[in-house]
Amino acid sequence: MMSARKADLAPAPTPERPAAPPAALEAAVDGRQTARWRPESLTVVCVFGLSILLILLSRFVSPALGSWSQVNTVLVLSSFLMVVAFGQGLVILVGGLDLSVPALITIGGVLTTGWIGASGEGSWYLIPAILAACAGIGAVSGLGVALLAIPPFIMTMATGIVVASAALGFTSGTPRGAAPPVLVGLMKADWLGMPLILVFILAFCVLASAVQSRTSFGRRLMAIGANPVAARVAGLAVRRSLVAAYMASAASAGFAGMMLVGYANGATLRMGNDYLLPGIAAVVIGGSSILGGSGSFLATIGGAVLLTTLGTVIAALGVPQGWRTVIEGSIILVALLLLRENVFAFLRRRTTR
Numbered sequence: 258m259m260s261a262r263k264a265d266l267a268p269a270p271t272p273e274r275p276a277a278p279p280a281a282l283e284a285a286v287d288g289r290q291t292a293r294w295r296p297e298s299l300t301v302v303c304v305f306g307l308s309i310l311l312i313l314l315s316r317f318v319s320p321a322l323g324s325w326s327q328v329n330t331v332l333v334l335s336s337f338l339m340v341v342a343f344g345q346g347l348v349i350l351v352g353g354l355d356l357s358v359p360a361l362i363t364i365g366g367v368l369t370t371g372w373i374g375a376s377g378e379g380s381w382y383l384i385p386a387i388l389a390a391c392a393g394i395g396a397v398s399g400l401g402v403a404l405l406a407i408p409p410f411i412m413t414m415a416t417g418i419v420v421a422s423a424a425l426g427f428t429s430g431t432p433r434g435a436a437p438p439v440l441v442g443l444m445k446a447d448w449l450g451m452p453l454i455l456v457f458i459l460a461f462c463v464l465a466s467a468v469q470s471r472t473s474f475g476r477r478l479m480a481i482g483a484n485p486v487a488a489r490v491a492g493l494a495v496r497r498s499l500v501a502a503y504m505a506s507a508a509s510a511g512f513a514g515m516m517l518v519g520y521a522n523g524a525t526l527r528m529g530n531d532y533l534l535p536g537i538a539a540v541v542i543g544g545s546s547i548l549g550g551s552g553s554f555l556a557t558i559g560g561a562v563l564l565t566t567l568g569t570v571i572a573a574l575g576v577p578q579g580w581r582t583v584i585e586g587s588i589i590l591v592a593l594l595l596l597r598e599n600v601f602a603f604l605r606r607r608t609t610r
Contacts, residue, residue, distance in 0.1 A: 432523070571584055
């Protein structure tokens with residue numbers, strides 16, 4: 258009798274709310290991106306405009322700056338940062354951070370000179386093998402973040418320390434060997450009067466931008482970064498996508514190491530140290546949220562060009578290294594404040610009045 262009363266007083270079971278299909282969440286993110294095309298477009302225009310303005314003003318610093326050959330040099334130097342920023346941008350898109358980038362750049366470089374060398378024998382399978390090894394290291398970071406819930410900066414910093422130690426042991430402190438001919442040709446050959454690497458990096462940027470903005474993989478990363486709980490409830494493969502993002506970041510860093518080897522015809526154990534903070538800064542200056550969920554690789558390209566131009570101009574001024582870092586950091590901070598999304602919202606409100 259008592260059990261029957263309890264049964265009567267118990268709330269009627271409600272039908273379980275069906276989870277939104279993954280395609281619905283991806284479409285929502287896609288729709289949000291479409292609705293926000295204007296601020297992102299403004300970011301792209303502003304970042305590229307600042308880069309062009311900086312190049313033009315650099316002629317006041319030195320007549321050699323601002324010339325076509327110097328622009329080519331800036332674009333070639335920017336190409337390393339673009340490749341690094343692509344992978345870092347995918348990780349930032351899901352709300353993470355990859356601090357193992359410098360170590361992966363180094364390991365990509367020292368493996369290239371150590372395994373392949375100037376003879377170039379086996380380049381056709383060793384280059385993909387090195388990239389796969391870097392991606393495997395990224396998978397370890399991704400699994401630590403996705404399965405063990407280790408904070409990304411702790412996991413990737415630990416991975417970076419292990420990889421840097423492995424590079425030190427592999428080279429015994431002194432990297433040996435030289436760049437394979439295929440990488441030297443990629444970095445130093447010309448095609449139709451322009452560096453071949455610029456043609457390659459143009460194709461890379463088009464493909465990378467499409468992957469981040471036009472594919473279901475890119476939209477899944479945005480959905481996870483915007484709200485990982487909602488993405489999981491909607492049925493998205495959150496853990497698999499997280500691991501894939503870290504693998505892409507590691508492979509990108511490894512390839513940047515190969516490009517540096519082709520450019521400098523050798524590797525050093527510190528060759529990746531200059532690309533961690535600029536890689537993050539290029540992504541954030543490009544308008545990506547450091548908390549994840551939004552980003553545009555096209556604007557990240559502009560951020561990479563802007564940072565490289567800035568470094569070139571400051572170096573031409575002959576500023577000491579300490580002051581150079583202070584000036585770069587200050588200008589990056591100002592650029593971040595000026596390119597914040599609420600500034601564009603304020604400008605839109607002013608123009609619509």
